[in-house]
Amino acid sequence: SMGYKDDKGQFRPPMITLNSISEEMLAPNKIYCDAALHRRCLVISSGFFEWQHVYPLNKRTGQPLKTPNKIPHHIRLKDREYFFMAGIWQPWTDKETGEYVESYSIITTKANALMEQIHNSKKRMPTILTDELAYEWIFGNLDEKRISAIGQYQVEPSLMESWTIAKDFRETLNPCDAFAYEELEGI
Numbered sequence: 001s002m003g004y005k006d007d008k009g010q011f012r013p014p015m016i017t018l019n020s021i022s023e024e025m026l027a028p029n030k031i032y033c034d035a036a037l038h039r040r041c042l043v044i045s046s047g048f049f050e051w052q053h054v055y056p057l058n059k060r061t062g063q064p065l066k067t068p069n070k071i072p073h074h075i076r077l078k079d080r081e082y083f084f085m086a087g088i089w090q091p092w093t094d095k096e097t098g099e100y101v102e103s104y105s106i107i108t109t110k111a112n113a114l115m116e117q118i119h120n121s122k123k124r125m126p127t128i129l130t131d132e133l134a135y136e137w138i139f140g141n142l143d144e145k146r147i148s149a150i151g152q153y154q155v156e157p158s159l160m161e162s163w164t165i166a167k168d169f170r171e172t173l174n175p176c177d178a179f180a181y182e183e184l185e186g187i
Contacts, residue, residue, distance in 0.1 A: 006034075020088060020105040022127055022151030026144050032105065035088035036147055040137050043087040043106050047076035047176065048126060049169070050119045054183050069183060072169055073118045074176045075162040077128070077155070084134040086127040086151055107151045114157035128155040 025032040053068035077083045086107040093100050107127040111118075115125040129137060129150070136142070137150055164184065169175035 018105055019108040019124070019126075021124075022086075022107050022109045022148065025088070025107065025151060026148055031090075032088055035090050035105075036151070037144070039089045040147075041087040041089045041104055042129070042134055042138060043085040043104065043126075044082050045085055045126075046082050047074055049074055049165070049175075050115070050125075051121075052118050053121045054181075056183060068121075069181075070167075071181055071184065072165050072167060073162045074165050074169075075115070075118065075160060077159055078161050084129045084131070084137075086129055086134075086137055086153075109152045109154055112154045112157045112160075114160050114162065118162060125154075127151055127153055129153060130155075 020032040020036070025036045027033065050073050051070040052073060054071055055064035055066075055068045057063065058065055087104050088107065089102055089104040091100065091102050108124045109127045111123040111125045116123050119125060127150075130153075133150055133153060136146075140146070142150070163178045164181055165176060166172060166179040169179075
């Protein structure tokens with residue numbers, strides 16, 4: 001029930017605020033392709049959250065259980081109040097209500113060494129840009145090769161820091177406060 005018609009009259013479904021995989025965003029017929037070519041944006045952030053999958057051992061067999069414990073982490077850049085993530089945006093109109101909306105998606109890239117340990121299920125991370133790359137992402141006259149290269153940029157792990165936070169962080173007044181987990185001791 002949502003979406004819009006492009007210049008050729010073809011229906012385009014809305015982008016929902018999820019991630020766009022940088023390696024696939026320019027593939028033909030991908031919903032993100034036109035946005036990556038013409039509607040790039042920056043998503044400003046002071047940090048983000050990701051879940052690490054930790055498989056507890058079965059006390060009887062000593063083998064890892066099939067269901068992991070999901071441990072939330074807060075990740076940010078060291079010594080930076082904020083940073084830029086590569087994004088793309090898409091306009092659409094709700095056919096039922098007529099409401100016009102501009103939604104966005106964050107571009108993701110392969111996890112760097114730090115994020116591989118934290119986001120150990122999918123091994124992805126947001127594409128965090130240097131100030132120079134952020135400027136180029138927005139203002140550069142970029143061809144597909146350069147859009148793809150910037151989209152796949154990996155920030156140096158040494159510039160990042162992370163810590164575990166409480167599982168109910170969404171309901172707390174201070175969601176970024178550190179929280180220690182017994183099952184991570186010694187890892």
